Amino acid sequence: xxxxxxxxxxxxxxxxxxxxxxxxxxxxxxxxxxxxxxxxxxxxxxxxxxxxxxxxxxxxxxxxxxxxxxxxxxxxxxxxxxxxxxxxxxxxxxxxxxxxxxxxxxxxxxxxxxxxxxxxxxxxxxxxxxxxxxxxxxxxxxxxxxxxxxxxxxxxxxxxxxxxxxxxxxxxxxxxxxxxxxxxxxxxxxxxxxxxxxxxxxxxxxxxxxxxxxxxxxxxxxxxxxxxxxxxxxxxxxxxxxxxxxxxxxxx
Numbered sequence: 120x121x122x123x124x125x126x127x128x129x130x131x132x133x134x135x136x137x138x139x140x141x142x143x144x145x146x147x148x149x150x151x152x153x154x155x156x157x158x159x160x161x162x163x164x165x166x167x168x169x170x171x172x173x174x175x176x177x178x179x180x181x182x183x184x185x186x187x188x189x190x191x192x193x194x195x196x197x198x199x200x201x202x203x204x205x206x207x208x209x210x211x212x213x214x215x216x217x218x219x220x221x222x223x224x225x226x227x228x229x230x231x232x233x234x235x236x237x238x239x240x241x242x243x244x245x246x247x248x249x250x251x252x253x254x255x256x257x258x259x260x261x262x263x264x265x266x267x268x269x270x271x272x273x274x275x276x277x278x279x280x281x282x283x284x285x286x287x288x289x290x291x292x293x294x295x296x297x298x299x300x301x302x303x304x305x306x307x308x309x310x311x312x313x314x315x316x317x318x319x320x321x322x323x324x325x326x327x328x329x330x331x332x333x334x335x336x337x338x339x340x341x342x343x344x345x346x347x348x349x350x351x352x353x354x355x356x357x358x359x360x361x362x363x364x365x366x367x368x369x370x371x
Contacts, residue, residue, distance in 0.1 A: 129153050131181060132366030133174060133190045134233065137161060137206030140170070142177040144184045145366035150244025152359065154181060165208040167216070171223045178224060188226060189365030191233040192216065195276050199230055202276075229368055232276055234258050236364030237356070238266020239273050241329050243367055245356045252326035255279075255319065256354070259332040262290040263315075267323070279319055289315050295334045309344030316347045329354050 133142040140161055144154035157177050162169045178188065192211065194204020199217025220228035231239075238256035241247050247254045251270050258264035263280030266273065280290035291297065293311040303311075316328060328347075330338060331354035338353035345351055356363055 127186075129184050130186055130366040130369040131178060131184045131188045132236075132362040132364070132369065133177065133188065134236070134361035134365060135161070135170060135190055135192050135207070136233065136361075137165075137193055140173050140177075141362060142174075143362050144181055145363050147367060150240070150356075150363060150367075152362070154184075156359075156362070161207070166210050167208075167214060167219055169208075171220060174220065175224060186226070187369040188220075188224065188228045189236070189367070189369035190216070190220065190228060190230045191236040191361045191365045192230055193233050195278075196230050196232045196235075197276065201230065227369075229371055231365060231368050233361050234264030235266045235273055235275050236368060237264070237331055237354075237360035238268060238329075238364070239367055240356050240360040240364035241266075241331065241354050242268045242271050242273075244363065245360065246329045246352050246354050247327055250327055253323060254327045254329065255323060255325045256329040256331055257319075258354075259295045259330060259334050261294065261296045263294050264332075282315075282318060284314060284318050289318075295332060298334075305341040306344060309341045309346075312341070313344075313346045316345055316349070316351070320347055320349050325349055327352065331357070331360060333358065 128147045129144050132145050141158045143152045143156040146153040193206045195202030200215050201211045204211050216230040241256050254268045256266040265277050265279035267277040282289045293315045298308040328349055328351040335353040
């Protein structure tokens with residue numbers, strides 16, 4: 120946990136997902152939490168109004184953290200407006216979340232795609248820190264999230280989990296959820312991941328792949344079985360990446 124001596128370097132990050140909402144103060148310089156993480160279940164009716172109340176309560180618990188707030192959402196975000204976001208309430212779709220949350224919380228709020236936030240965090244303070252060139256961060260979980268960065272600059276909303284490979288949508292064939300649901304061995308799963316990463320490799324010629332998501336903690340069980348030319352490493356921030364990335368993007 121970072122120190123909170125210089126509050127100008129502390130921002131609040133919120134990771135808003137389909138099942139849980141997590142928030143923490145983040146020391147931007149250290150790239151880590153400056154407070155205990157708060158987690159609440161996402162309400163069944165996760166309307167903007169219901170979620171705003173949860174955000175307000177989190178911020179009320181941290182009066183020492185002022186300034187802009189960063190929020191991740193599990194969906195496309197263009198200039199603060201949420202697009203396709205199937206795991207949260209339909210009222211968010213085509214909704215100007217930046218404007219609504221900024222007015223509702225009385226401070227500037229910037230909303231970002233969850234995979235983009237995680238990717239930016241890994242590039243800024245995680246596994247890809249100090250790496251130049253093209254970095255692709257992929258989060259393996261229920262689906263496959265992705266974030267593309269070039270020399271540390273984010274290219275938003277790159278949805279590489281939706282790539283169609285041999286007539287199959289990648290994330291419906293090679294995600295962690297599929298690995299568990301089909302009872303695949305790590306060897307069998309790695310063969311599918313090899314096909315996926317080789318496809319992405321051909322399209323983007325990245326300098327580095329970073330593998331995030333909860334399964335990154337088990338990377339040693341399958342990472343060496345992924346047969347590609349590009350260097351591939353596990354994420355280091357794991358479940359902190361969304362919150363840290365949101366806080367880093369709060370001022371943008």
